[in-house]
Structures are given as structure tokens and as C-alpha cells.
Amino acid sequence: MRNLFHSILVVAFILAGCSTGANAPTAHRASDVQSRMDHVAISVANARASAAFYRAAFGFKELRTPFGDAADVVWLDVGGGIALHVFGGRAATIANEQERHLAFAVADLASVTGFLTARGIAWQSFDGVQGALQTRPDGVHQMFFRDPDGYWVEVNDALKENTR
Known part of the structure; x- marks a missing residue:
């Protein structure tokens, strides 16, 4: 029994040292993370054609992308700070x-x-x-x-x- 108690104390001290040491990682809780949805990306056959559909159906405004006009990529503002990224060039079927x-x-x-x-x-x-x-x-x-x-x-x- 004494050895068991001693072993438990040793493990407790090791764990305490690991969690409170200067280089120890801090506990992470989801409530500590500040986040929001940024964007959703879809892969389509033709980004310009798909973006035109979403603009017509919902009135989404086109956003500037870091890719320039040469790429087949369109970003749309869907509101609330969220964007829809439309990437062209998909040939495969989707789920x-x-x-x-x-x-x-x-x-x-x-x-x-x-x-x-x-x-x-x-x-x-x-x-x-x-x-x-x-x-x-x-x-x-x-x-x-x-x-x-x-x-x-x-x-x-x-x-x-x-x-x-």
C-alpha cells in the first residue's frame, strides 16, 4: 500500500511539474479561441458562370481576390463577413x-x-x-x-x- 501511495505521489508531482513548468503548454479551451466563419469554397466547372448564377440568385457582390483576373477564381460576399470562394476547373462529378x-x-x-x-x-x-x-x-x-x-x-x- 505504501508503494502504491508513493507511486501516486510521484506521478502527481511529475504531472504537476509538466503542467506548471515555464515551457509547459497551457490548457486550451474552446471558449478561449476567438473565431468566426470566414469562407466556404466550392469547386466548379467555370467560376465565372457559377458566380454569375449566385450573383443573380442572391445578389452577392464580387470581392477582390489575391489571384488577379487571370485565374478562374471568384470570391463572393455572402454577408456577415463570410465569403463564397468559387474555384473553376473542376471536371469530376461531385457528391x-x-x-x-x-x-x-x-x-x-x-x-x-x-x-x-x-x-x-x-x-x-x-x-x-x-x-x-x-x-x-x-x-x-x-x-x-x-x-x-x-x-x-x-x-x-x-x-x-x-x-x-
Whole structure:
């Protein structure tokens, strides 16, 4: 028993020394990190064509990129300090799962569904009912569609007054 107690004390002193020494790493907690979402990047066939679609559908403004005009890259301001980086040149197909999607909040879902309908782009509820909205438990309405490159996009009315 005495040896066990001695061993525990030795381990405790070693651990205490490691955690309080001058060169010891400090404890890291998620609450200590200041962060925010910066951007989301997608890979598309043609960055200019895809960016034009997102600008027309949502009114996103184009941002200056560090790559210059020569590269097939467009950055879009989606609001709240967040950007959508659109990289061209993709030839491979993308994942087909609806669970992997971009999501944008708008104040007026009807303007987006009207835009899509006018261009012959089908939209649906998450469970695949064409032309149907669904309501989340928090009262926000949402719908899904595929962009010209096949990415699933959710649009919801979380910006509408009195939805949250």
C-alpha cells in the first residue's frame, strides 16, 4: 500500500511539474479561441458562370481576390463577413448527397423560388417533394435545389421578421 501511495505521489508531482513548468503548454479551451466563419469554397466547372448564377440568385457582390483576373477564381460576399470562394476547373462529378449543402438565409423565399422557377430550376423540400417548402421546428421555412454545378443549396427565410 505504501508503494502504491508513493507511486501516486510521484506521478502527481511529475504531472504537476509538466503542467506548471515555464515551457509547459497551457490548457486550451474552446471558449478561449476567438473565431468566426470566414469562407466556404466550392469547386466548379467555370467560376465565372457559377458566380454569375449566385450573383443573380442572391445578389452577392464580387470581392477582390489575391489571384488577379487571370485565374478562374471568384470570391463572393455572402454577408456577415463570410465569403463564397468559387474555384473553376473542376471536371469530376461531385457528391450527390443532399445532406452536404450550402445554406443561405433570405428575408423573402418567394423571390428566390420565383427566380428558380423562371429559369426552369426545380426546387423541393428536403424529402424530395417538388415545389414544396417545409417548416423547421423553429418556424423557419426552407427549400432545396441544385445549382448549375450540381451542388445542393438550401434557402431558408431565417432573415424574415418574426421567424426566430
